[in-house]
Amino acid sequence: MKRESAIANHRPTASDPQIDSLNPTRRRVFLTRGVQVAGALAAGGVASAAAAQTRTAESIGAQLPSWMTTEGAPMRTYGQPSKFEEPVKRLVGQPFGKLAPGAGVSFTPLQSLTGTITPNGLHFERHHGGVPEIDPARHKLLIHGLVKKPLAFDVAALLRYPMVSRTYFIECSGNSFRNTLPQAQDVPCGAIHGLLSCSEWTGLPLAVLLNEAGVDAGAKWLLAEGADAAGMSRSIPLSKALDDTLIALYQNGERLRPEQGYPMRLVLPGWEGNMSVKWLHRLKLTDGPTHTRDETSRYTDLMRDGRARQFTFEVGVKSVITQPSGGMTMPGPGLHQLSGLAWSGAGRVTKVEVSADGGATWRDATLQAPVLSKSLTRFHLPWNWNGAPAMLQSRATDEKGNVQESRSAWNAQYSSANRYHNTMIQTWAVNANGSVKNAYA
Amino acid sequence: MKRESAIANHRPTASDPQIDSLNPTRRRVFLTRGVQVAGALAAGGVASAAAAQTRTAESIGAQLPSWMTTEGAPMRTYGQPSKFEEPVKRLVGQPFGKLAPGAGVSFTPLQSLTGTITPNGLHFERHHGGVPEIDPARHKLLIHGLVKKPLAFDVAALLRYPMVSRTYFIECSGNSFRNTLPQAQDVPCGAIHGLLSCSEWTGLPLAVLLNEAGVDAGAKWLLAEGADAAGMSRSIPLSKALDDTLIALYQNGERLRPEQGYPMRLVLPGWEGNMSVKWLHRLKLTDGPTHTRDETSRYTDLMRDGRARQFTFEVGVKSVITQPSGGMTMPGPGLHQLSGLAWSGAGRVTKVEVSADGGATWRDATLQAPVLSKSLTRFHLPWNWNGAPAMLQSRATDEKGNVQESRSAWNAQYSSANRYHNTMIQTWAVNANGSVKNAYA
The missing domain is CATH 2.60.40.650 (Immunoglobulin-like)
Incomplete structure (x- = not known):
């Protein structure tokens, strides 16, 4: 007789007091008051484990699975997910198809993940001109415009600065746009809300560099430009730049990945995602918003009364x-x-x-x-x-x-x-x- | 004239008050009292950014880098690190070479990482029989021995249980062993201390399943066995199993990777790493420690007086x-x-x-x-x-x-x-x- 047949698969039931004890709210079964779920445990057998002493008999089936009888794979220098989890991947949308394969979005599969950290390989993306492959030895960050002295920083210089780590979400301003369409679309959670991810970002406060450059009295905004082919650019109020804005070099412990702005990106905690400019190569201090293509053609809120609201930077609850x-x-x-x-x-x-x-x-x-x-x-x-x-x-x-x-x-x-x-x-x-x-x- | 020559690279100096302001301890330069570091800022030029209005001139060099003039790579369903970060990988040690390529260690490159989370691909490993490729549909967890009713759980059943996420380190008992050798070895930090990693683990409290199975009064320990070819096995005191032990199914948001015990592993917070048994397939309740091969041939502390200390489970500060x-x-x-x-x-x-x-x-x-x-x-x-x-x-x-x-x-x-x-x-x-x-x- 196979042990498998003697010990049936078990799963939680509402009558398990041990599950109740996990959570104080659990003792009062809610939302479906008065409903009693059959309390019979699924375990069908009472096979005595003591009766079976050989290692084979103590395994779950009549025979050991193949992975217990043959040597497993050798070690790798960088791990990858199980092949059985291959379906857990980002959903990629390329609205212009082959015309612009580097323009589009990829959605974090929120429905398949748990916890609060998004693994780097599954962080959502929104690109306008593809993912640049930037040689960090040839990349620099320029701070110029309304400053006392323009400064340039290479990656090695930035790596010498004191850094902090903070766990922040990033959400695209277009996240959940599918739910603004006339009909509810029957797609997974991540395909609706997956332009949302969360990482432990490590970098230096932008305030440090701005103070070094010396901000002119007339400076009220910054233009942040990325080093991608689209030169994605946004205007950022100086107050945010001096508050909690980071120049991030690391994500979840390791250096940024190319899709996330390698070798450096802005991170504007709590503000719409595209302002956390990836592949950051230039910050220009200005007296007002620059009104770049990327912030006039998009990201404004059309109101019921026909007006448009601009610069909704902070994302809502x-x-x-x-x-x-x-x-x-x-x-x-x-x-x-x-x-x-x-x-x-x-x-x-x-x-x-x-x-x-x-x-x-x-x-x-x-x-x-x-x-x-x-x-x-x-x-x-x-x-x-x-x-x-x-x-x-x-x-x-x-x-x-x-x-x-x-x-x-x-x-x-x-x-x-x-x-x-x-x-x-x-x-x-x-x-x-x-x-x-x-x-x- | 190239802008590059006008604006020199900048890096932090001890005299930057903005760096001081980051950290209260910074105002008093410590450890090298009385030493003054030359305060000259590295910025050699005062090029007026306003004088240059074309986009090319506003970039850092005389010419835009190639990644700003050509479309970047299209999106991927699962991201990977930059090719420029390829040297940041695990150092693999296979003490038995080709004789047992699946036995050995891989070290997290601590010196190249920051923050507190270890990315899954760089989590340290210690294997005894290689990395099994387990089909989750064919894997079960058996709870037997001194219990009222033996239970078996497949992965789908466990995924229905209430889960919690907790951020815990795992450290191998052999971590830092290199520093017990007679001569100090000139190797990177990770090669000494890199059998140490930290993840956000998500899983269910083992106490829930033990309570369901019904622990016999005589049960004081558990035998935990992995489904690898080595059947790696450890004895665990029941008190720890009922305290904060998890059966982890997720690591840093995504399902466990094969090297970390896919589809399920024990996580014993704060206890020596090998007790967090990977590929967990069996928990047997016992009245005492089983004294398996994996806990008698290893992991005992040889004391100065010639005696050996067994079961040093909790790792030190x-x-x-x-x-x-x-x-x-x-x-x-x-x-x-x-x-x-x-x-x-x-x-x-x-x-x-x-x-x-x-x-x-x-x-x-x-x-x-x-x-x-x-x-x-x-x-x-x-x-x-x-x-x-x-x-x-x-x-x-x-x-x-x-x-x-x-x-x-x-x-x-x-x-x-x-x-x-x-x-x-x-x-x-x-x-x-x-x-x-x-x-x-």
């Missing part, structure tokens, strides 16, 4: 449930852990509420420590799904008291043609068959 | 300066930022002191927030090197009051043949020519 999410299928009624991400450009997330009835009732989720400013915060909440259709939502609040808006509140303010800075609440419709789909509610 | 470190060359006298890592198996690091005179005098380093329990803590301290020979050391203290020991205090306790659990203070000798070498002091 926002959250999304990642498990379960669009394209997944609930493996059956019973206890599930809802999990998701919350963030705010204004600072720390202080509360995330979750609803299973489309916003009629809410429960507080648990925020995973440490909750860091302008970083992703992971939240969790147990949910006992009774098998009936449900509408899952999450709503974040930040330390400034900002609260994530409903879809209807959002639509009341913005033009239906607005594609930027979408922070509206996401709804995942759970159908009776367990399928989860994007829904507008 | 420890620190190391990573910048500068062995094999580096100081680029000249002046201000430098010392940076390093500190950790303790007992909890939080509360203090790191740094000496530049081989331990005669000490200064407190700045600990980078957030300081997490059983995680790596990055420390920083400015150092004004006057060009004379110096002996750099760091000494960590943890929340339990444990203090990292000097080399002589260490040697007074342990046999010179002891190779495990080496926590002695590291000394980097800085020579007058700027070269940095491993030294015994």
